[in-house]
Amino acid sequence: xxxxxxxxxxxxxxxxIYAFAAxxxxxxxxxxxxxxxxxxATMGIFILASISMILMFVLLGTSQLQFEYVYRYTSTDLPxxxxxxxxxxxxxxxxLLWTFFLAMYSAMIAFSRKMKRNxxxxxxxxxxxxxxxxxxxxxxxxxxxxxxxxxxxxEGRGLNPMLQDPGMIFHPVTLYLGYVGLAVPFAFAxxxxxxxxxxxxxxxxxxxxTIIAWAFLTLGNxxxxxxxxxxxxxxxxxxxxxxxxxxxxxxxxxxAYLHSVMIQERKNMLKVWxxxxxxxxxxxxxxxxxxxxxxxxTSVHAFGExxxxxxxxxxxxxxxxxxxxxxxxxxxxxxxxxxxxxSFLSKESSFLVNNLILLxxxxxVFWGTVFPLVSEAVRGTKVTVGVPFFNTVMSPILLALxxxxxxxxxxxxxxxxxxxxxxxxxxxxxxxLAVAAVLVIMGIxxxxxxIAFAIISxxxxxxxxxxxxxxxxxxxxxxxxxxVALFRLMIRSRRRYGGYIVHLGIALIxxxxxxxxxxxxxxxxxxxxESMEIDRYTLTYENLGQRTEGVNDIVFAxxxxxxxxxxxxxxxxxxxxxxxxxxxxTEVAVRSTLREDLYVVLSGWEExxxxxxxxxxNPLVKWIWIGSYVLVIGSIxxxxxxxxxxxxxxxxxxERKVH
Amino acid sequence: MHTLxxxxxxxxxxxxxxSTAYGQEAYDINSTEVKEIAGYLSMxxxxxxxxxxxxxxxxxxxxxxxxxxxxxxxxxxxxxxxxMYGEQGFREPDKSGFSILAWTIPFLMLGAxxxxxxxxxxxxxxxxxxxxxxxxxxxxxxxxxxxxxxRTIIEEEKRKHF
Numbered sequence: 001x002x003x004x005x006x007x008x009x010x011x012x013x014x015x016x017i018y019a020f021a022a023x024x025x026x027x028x029x030x031x032x033x034x035x036x037x038x039x040x041a042t043m044g045i046f047i048l049a050s051i052s053m054i055l056m057f058v059l060l061g062t063s064q065l066q067f068e069y070v071y072r073y074t075s076t077d078l079p080x081x082x083x084x085x086x087x088x089x090x091x092x093x094x095x096l097l098w099t100f101f102l103a104m105y106s107a108m109i110a111f112s113r114k115m116k117r118n119x120x121x122x123x124x125x126x127x128x129x130x131x132x133x134x135x136x137x138x139x140x141x142x143x144x145x146x147x148x149x150x151x152x153x154x155e156g157r158g159l160n161p162m163l164q165d166p167g168m169i170f171h172p173v174t175l176y177l178g179y180v181g182l183a184v185p186f187a188f189a190x191x192x193x194x195x196x197x198x199x200x201x202x203x204x205x206x207x208x209x210t211i212i213a214w215a216f217l218t219l220g221n222x223x224x225x226x227x228x229x230x231x232x233x234x235x236x237x238x239x240x241x242x243x244x245x246x247x248x249x250x251x252x253x254x255x256a257y258l259h260s261v262m263i264q265e266r267k268n269m270l271k272v273w274x275x276x277x278x279x280x281x282x283x284x285x286x287x288x289x290x291x292x293x294x295x296x297x298t299s300v301h302a303f304g305e306x307x308x309x310x311x312x313x314x315x316x317x318x319x320x321x322x323x324x325x326x327x328x329x330x331x332x333x334x335x336x337x338x339x340x341x342x343s344f345l346s347k348e349s350s351f352l353v354n355n356l357i358l359l360x361x362x363x364x365v366f367w368g369t370v371f372p373l374v375s376e377a378v379r380g381t382k383v384t385v386g387v388p389f390f391n392t393v394m395s396p397i398l399l400a401l402x403x404x405x406x407x408x409x410x411x412x413x414x415x416x417x418x419x420x421x422x423x424x425x426x427x428x429x430x431x432x433l434a435v436a437a438v439l440v441i442m443g444i445x446x447x448x449x450x451i452a453f454a455i456i457s458x459x460x461x462x463x464x465x466x467x468x469x470x471x472x473x474x475x476x477x478x479x480x481x482x483x484v485a486l487f488r489l490m491i492r493s494r495r496r497y498g499g500y501i502v503h504l505g506i507a508l509i510x511x512x513x514x515x516x517x518x519x520x521x522x523x524x525x526x527x528x529x530e531s532m533e534i535d536r537y538t539l540t541y542e543n544l545g546q547r548t549e550g551v552n553d554i555v556f557a558x559x560x561x562x563x564x565x566x567x568x569x570x571x572x573x574x575x576x577x578x579x580x581x582x583x584x585x586t587e588v589a590v591r592s593t594l595r596e597d598l599y600v601v602l603s604g605w606e607e608x609x610x611x612x613x614x615x616x617x618n619p620l621v622k623w624i625w626i627g628s629y630v631l632v633i634g635s636i637x638x639x640x641x642x643x644x645x646x647x648x649x650x651x652x653x654x655e656r657k658v659h
Numbered sequence: 660m661h662t663l664x665x666x667x668x669x670x671x672x673x674x675x676x677x678s679t680a681y682g683q684e685a686y687d688i689n690s691t692e693v694k695e696i697a698g699y700l701s702m703x704x705x706x707x708x709x710x711x712x713x714x715x716x717x718x719x720x721x722x723x724x725x726x727x728x729x730x731x732x733x734x735x736x737x738x739x740x741x742x743m744y745g746e747q748g749f750r751e752p753d754k755s756g757f758s759i760l761a762w763t764i765p766f767l768m769l770g771a772x773x774x775x776x777x778x779x780x781x782x783x784x785x786x787x788x789x790x791x792x793x794x795x796x797x798x799x800x801x802x803x804x805x806x807x808x809x810r811t812i813i814e815e816e817k818r819k820h821f
Binding site for chain 2: 234241363386493
């Protein structure tokens with residue numbers, strides 16, 4: 001089997017070099033046969049990548065411990081679901097998954113119906129192929145997935161217990177789909193520059209790709225946040241860890257890009273800006289991978305320290321220099337016929353402010369992440385840049401962003417008048433100020449939460465106003481019933497209203513994040529029958545028990561929960577002891593409501609059954625997850641096909657003999 | 660004089676007993692003051708770990724509670740840790756010296772970006788204003804939600820009929 005595995009990797013590596021060469025030669029000689037051969041090779045690479053993946057799943061699922069990868073990340077007693085998920089637990093496997101997605105996307109573009117007979121296609125796939133070559137080079141010569149051990153060990157090392165969580169199944173896959181997805185608009189952008197097609201064709205063609213990649217990136221981050229929240233030792237749902245930051249940075253730049261492309265499509269503005277944003281987003285995905293796999297920064301989420309980071313850094317530098325060269329060489333063409341701003345007060349300029357803030361946020365995250373390295377390089381002291389730094393720096397920036405999100409939808413395109421501003425914002429502003437006043441009366445004295453809740457209310461209200469205005473305008477003409485008018489309004493402008501739903505999701509997430517800062521925490525040691533009080537809860541420790549699940553031993557505590565004297569039932573925090581792992585893992589017991597989460601951890605116990613518990617009450621956390629669902633629904637709504645607004649864009653750039 | 664001495668001794672003993680009886684129980688790992696001080700410390704890289712399972716973090720919390728019970732103030736405790744670990748003992752960089760760059764650079768960049776943005780728009784707006792003076796009045800009209808909805812309906816109707 002290892003021969004099949006290795007052959008599938010090496011063959012795909014050579015095939016990717018061949019495909020790239022065939023495309024370049026085909027373009028140079030304008031020979032369609034070479035291009036077709038390259039397309040065949042692209043499909044071949046996808047088939048080989050699929051074979052590698054299937055083979056690796058079979059090896060993991062059937063515990064073929066003679067393979068080093070299987071030995072290092074699984075054990076025979078591991079549930080089959082986690083045996084399979086171990087494919088992306090290590091460097092070699094996760095890079096194989098990444099390569100598979102790249103090969104899949106390349107094949108999808110090569111044989112896309114919409115890109116049939118399009119002269120940009122060979123350029124796009126050759127750029128994708130550069131990525132494929134790099135990843136297959138790594139899989140062939142740096143970290144090989146199908147390496148055999150000298151003998152067959154009796155048992156594998158097992159999977160780190162922290163990774164034995166449903167989050168392990170979805171988080172890496174969604175994040176990689178997001179990362180790899182960004183290679184597609186990047187390839188389209190560079191291809192359009194090379195063929196000198198300076199219109200918005202590449203943007204329109206990649207609109208769905210980018211939204212899907214962004215949605216997966218969001219989903220990956222949110223699932224990761226939920227996993228970190230329930231997994232002890234990862235610092236809660238967001239700890240500004242370098243690896244978390246690495247996936248947040250491209251998310252911010254892609255969010256900026258998704259907004260600014262609307263200006264290019266509509267007003268033919270910001271062409272260089274959009275190209276730069278997509279290059280930056282793509283480069284940040286590689287930079288993130290460099291951070292995760294190089295060990296240059298300390299992180300609980302990182303893969304072990306390897307030399308892989310250096311390869312990613314070199315590749316990132318190569319791709320950035322290449323794209324900047326192409327961009328600069330076409331600069332004079334891009335600047336031709338570029339639209340101009342007509343007013344400070346317009347949707348265009350508010351979108352640009354939004355971009356500015358998003359890029360400022362990206363830079364602040366980047367700077368905070370690399371500052372320990374900068375400090376160490378300049379003066380030999382590696383300082384810690386932790387949560388308090390990011391909270392201080394990012395809070396005003398993100399609040400400004402929320403404010404712009406509130407204002408943007410109601411500002412008219414081209415030029416907005418003061419009357420327009422007053423009509424649209426007066427009522428939401430008054431209600432938001434009333435919300436702030438109520439919060440102060442309720443006893444909240446910190447400025448940030450009061451301002452944050454007021455801005456969030458403002459944002460929700462301005463969006464509701466936008467839905468109401470649209471429905472009213474439609475009803476004025478069509479005389480439809482309100483629900484019908486609202487429904488038709490939304491499905492006829494899916495992108496616009498999908499975007500608004502996404503905004504509402506962000507508002508709910510922000511509501512949850514701000515609320516969760518009012519958490520309370522206690523740690524106490526209790527004897528059986530003793531109680532502790534926290535916030536409005538009374539927790540009574542009833543007994544300590546033990547049970548066996550498979551080969552694992554589980555110690556659990558039964559705790560009766562009361563709130564304001566009302567019995568709410570029991571919760572059961574646990575500690576799991578694994579046969580093949582030294583350290584036990586701690587399973588948190590969470591009782592989640594819309595108002596707050598009761599979060600209980602079994603910290604330790606004595607022979608006399610006294611046990612220590614850490615108990616937290618985290619307000620409004622559930623809204624973070626609800627907001628995330630809303631956000632994903634909004635993304636799906638925006639890209640969903642249908643009769644309206646999903647017309648294939650027409651290519652109007654220079655023609656070539658090959659396609 | 661003798662009575663005064665005895666009174667003073669009794670006072671000192673009572674004061675010591677009082678501080679022992681109440682002072683030592685005043686602070687424990689659940690105290691707000693302990694959590695606040697601990698919030699500043701990197702705790703040898705364990706600051707983001709969970710108190711429930713991280714023995715290093717627990718040791719720090721207990722140490723801080725003990726120092727508070729011994730009568731140290733928040734500032735004294737933080738100074739003590741600074742003397743021991745320097746800037747690396749904290750969760751955020753100093754707001755002085757080289758580390759001030761960590762705090763200021765993001766806002767300087769944002770400021771520079773905003774200035775560039777304002778200058779660019781100002782230039783373009785002025786250019787457009789000159790050009791628009793020659794255009795008909797409706798060219799400058801607002802293009803708001805109502806207009807867009809009506810345009811969408813017209814397009815919809817067109818599609819139906821043609």
